[in-house]
Amino acid sequence: MTNEREHGAADTEPTTTASKRWLSTPVILKSVKRHVSRDPGLVVPFMVVGLFVAFADWVRMRDPIPASASDGLSQTFSVQYSVFPMGTARTARRVAAFVDLRLPYLVGAATLELLVVVAAGVAGWLTITRALDVERCRSSLARYLGGMSAVTILPWMLGSPSIDVESLVFGALLFLIFVLVLVRIFLVPGFLAADNRVKTALWKSVRASSGIRVTLFWLLTLFGLASWALAQIPVAGGLLSTVVVGPVHAISLAVVVRQTRMENAAERNG
Amino acid sequence: MVPSRRRFLKLTGLAATGSLASTVAASDSRSTSATEYDWPMDRYDPEGTGYNPAASGPKDGVKVAWSHDSTGWFRGTESPILLDDTLYAVGEGLLALDAETGAKKFGHPGPYQSPPARSQSSVYNTDTLAVGSSAGVFGLNASGGFGLPLTETQFGVERWNQRYETGRFFFSPADPVAPVVADGAIYTPIPGENDIAALDPDDGKIRWRTTILEDDTASADFNRPAVKDGFAYVTNWPNGVTALHTDSGEKHWQRDVDEQLLLPPIATEAGLVVPSRGVVWLLDPNDGTTLWKRTLDANATESASAVADGTIFVTDERESLHALDLETGETLWTAPFGGATAPVVADGVVYAVKEGYSLVAFDAETGDKRFEFQPPQVPLSAPVVGDGVLYAVNRERVIALEEAK
Numbered sequence: 001m002t003n004e005r006e007h008g009a010a011d012t013e014p015t016t017t018a019s020k021r022w023l024s025t026p027v028i029l030k031s032v033k034r035h036v037s038r039d040p041g042l043v044v045p046f047m048v049v050g051l052f053v054a055f056a057d058w059v060r061m062r063d064p065i066p067a068s069a070s071d072g073l074s075q076t077f078s079v080q081y082s083v084f085p086m087g088t089a090r091t092a093r094r095v096a097a098f099v100d101l102r103l104p105y106l107v108g109a110a111t112l113e114l115l116v117v118v119a120a121g122v123a124g125w126l127t128i129t130r131a132l133d134v135e136r137c138r139s140s141l142a143r144y145l146g147g148m149s150a151v152t153i154l155p156w157m158l159g160s161p162s163i164d165v166e167s168l169v170f171g172a173l174l175f176l177i178f179v180l181v182l183v184r185i186f187l188v189p190g191f192l193a194a195d196n197r198v199k200t201a202l203w204k205s206v207r208a209s210s211g212i213r214v215t216l217f218w219l220l221t222l223f224g225l226a227s228w229a230l231a232q233i234p235v236a237g238g239l240l241s242t243v244v245v246g247p248v249h250a251i252s253l254a255v256v257v258r259q260t261r262m263e264n265a266a267e268r269n270g
Numbered sequence: 271m272v273p274s275r276r277r278f279l280k281l282t283g284l285a286a287t288g289s290l291a292s293t294v295a296a297s298d299s300r301s302t303s304a305t306e307y308d309w310p311m312d313r314y315d316p317e318g319t320g321y322n323p324a325a326s327g328p329k330d331g332v333k334v335a336w337s338h339d340s341t342g343w344f345r346g347t348e349s350p351i352l353l354d355d356t357l358y359a360v361g362e363g364l365l366a367l368d369a370e371t372g373a374k375k376f377g378h379p380g381p382y383q384s385p386p387a388r389s390q391s392s393v394y395n396t397d398t399l400a401v402g403s404s405a406g407v408f409g410l411n412a413s414g415g416f417g418l419p420l421t422e423t424q425f426g427v428e429r430w431n432q433r434y435e436t437g438r439f440f441f442s443p444a445d446p447v448a449p450v451v452a453d454g455a456i457y458t459p460i461p462g463e464n465d466i467a468a469l470d471p472d473d474g475k476i477r478w479r480t481t482i483l484e485d486d487t488a489s490a491d492f493n494r495p496a497v498k499d500g501f502a503y504v505t506n507w508p509n510g511v512t513a514l515h516t517d518s519g520e521k522h523w524q525r526d527v528d529e530q531l532l533l534p535p536i537a538t539e540a541g542l543v544v545p546s547r548g549v550v551w552l553l554d555p556n557d558g559t560t561l562w563k564r565t566l567d568a569n570a571t572e573s574a575s576a577v578a579d580g581t582i583f584v585t586d587e588r589e590s591l592h593a594l595d596l597e598t599g600e601t602l603w604t605a606p607f608g609g610a611t612a613p614v615v616a617d618g619v620v621y622a623v624k625e626g627y628s629l630v631a632f633d634a635e636t637g638d639k640r641f642e643f644q645p646p647q648v649p650l651s652a653p654v655v656g657d658g659v660l661y662a663v664n665r666e667r668v669i670a671l672e673e674a675k
Contacts, residue, residue: 064470064472064473065472065473066409066430066472066473066474067473068430068431096425096426096427096428097429097430099415099416099425100394100395100411100413100415100426
């Protein structure tokens with residue numbers, strides 16, 4: 001099984017002798033397409049999560065606890081990029097709405113929010129490890145979920161940071177720095193799923209993104225835009241956003257991480 | 271290997287169960303109970319009478335019992351509300367003070383503009399305050415959530431907001447109308463639209479939304495609704511009076527009057543009191559027919575009226591405050607009083623703030639002037655009456671006035 005996948009991948013992806021500079025956005029997306037054609041099971045985890053996200057949207061709209069449209073859905077244009085693969089739900093629940101809730105409502109609502117994140121995390125981890133064909137272990141799952149919690153739950157609880165910038169130049173500079181940071185940490189989920197420690201995953205992501213920053217920029221922009229655009233679709237937006245963007249994002253991570261691993265192995269072998 | 275699929279399904283099932291339980295859980299218990307001195311919304315009650323039969327205020331003169339002026343961002347002009355031992359004032363944010371001492375309980379800056387209205391919630395342990403702004407209605411935690419250490423910031427104040435997509439403002443955003451809470455719903459006109467809506471106090475969702483002026487492309491200028499016995503009554507400029515079923519929003523009746531309607535109606539046992547620029551009507555609440563009509567030499571455009579013990583207290587905004595018999599519309603007394611006001615009544619005393627600078631107290635029986643009080647700052651809001659104390663917002667401060675000894 002492993003060998004078949006490795007051989008199959010070699011037909012469609014840059015070989016060990018090729019630099020990852022060949023990893024342009026179309027190449028990665030074509031590779032994702034071939035992965036899915038060869039192994040349709042790769043989309044199953046996010047399909048399940050998509051249904052769960054749609055269910056969560058349905059519950060949020062009907063239960064008596066305050067909910068609102070997700071950030072960005074009401075805007076003319078938005079890039080809903082998440083470092084860890086997941087879609088954009090149509091509804092969201094602000095943390096302030098949990099304060100002073102009666103206990104049954106608090107437990108129910110908190111469980112729902114937590115499980116949406118955990119389910120997306122598990123789905124991302126399953127998809128990446130399956131596409132990478134690496135052994136699954138608890139440690140990598142724990143690190144993956146830990147990392148995902150840090151970048152999704154903490155901002156949710158603390159509120160998204162916002163800065164009022166009056167200078168256009170300074171604003172553009174801040175935006176550039178923000179995008180550069182996102183590009184540099186783009187591959188962190190992939191390395192975490194490949195059982196790297198957080199510090200190592202971060203370092204490897206920074207190193208591996210060298211030379212393909214533009215590619216990664218276009219990828220994150222594409223995922224963010226697609227996630228936002230699909231979520232706009234009434235009723236099924238959360239489902240579609242998760243089912244489409246989640247697997248593509250996760251497999252893209254696997255494609256780049258695999259290429260990096262192959263290059264590193266080639267370097268080691270001289 | 272991790273048994274992730276089984277665990278995932280198990281956790282999913284738990285979430286589904288928990289969430290559905292919160293969806294269907296019926297809770298008969300409500301949040302905090304009211305006390306007899308509570309002044310839970312603008313104009314005291316859903317009917318809009320401005321009269322609390324249990325309250326009493328100063329009668330022969332006032333002195334400042336306390337003054338809170340230490341909250342830098344606070345700038346208010348609207349009446350406060352009183353819930354148990356807490357006074358809530360709105361002015362570029364929500365300010366909660368100890369009604370006894372004026373000590374600050376919490377403050378939360380925000381775009382809030384109208385007087386709040388207390389609504390009890392079936393999902394929260396604490397009340398929700400519905401507050402209007404030109405952008406919509408906000409649901410705020412009456413307990414203030416909790417303060418973040420080492421900061422002045424409150425967390426968990428804003429539970430929900432029902433923002434409206436409005437685009438019909440011709441000059442500037444419409445002034446928000448104070449929400450009215452009755453029978454487990456929040457009733458509010460939608461600024462910039464021709465609609466009245468009923469909101470769920472738990473999550474702010476719209477239960478119904480009814481267009482009052484179907485053919486008018488310009489936004490209607492609504493006044494505070496009055497709610498009584500399953501009907502919401504609303505007047506709007508220029509001439510419309512409408513009665514809506516509170517359970518469905520369906521129109522019960524609608525009529526025009528031949529005067530400009532810029533003042534809120536009051537729902538009473540005798541009928542619906544509809545003050546206009548120069549005329550006061552009493553309408554049959556069942557079909558809107560006129561029971562009596564009283565013409566005054568008036569130009570009332572910014573005031574509100576009060577009803578207490580069978581008497582209507584209404585200003586002509588020229589030179590007099592009138593007491594009219596609720597059953598007949600006949601004048602009981604007329605007292606010198608120039609300017610706009612929104613009088614309130616308690617224990618036989620009418621408290622009316624003249625043009626936002628002077629509080630005047632009248633004997634409700636005779637119209638005799640009992641005292642006048644002018645604060646150093648303007649404007650002074652209409653007061654609310656508690657247990658022997660008047661509370662008012664006075665620009666950058668909130669004050670309590672007690673009997674001068």
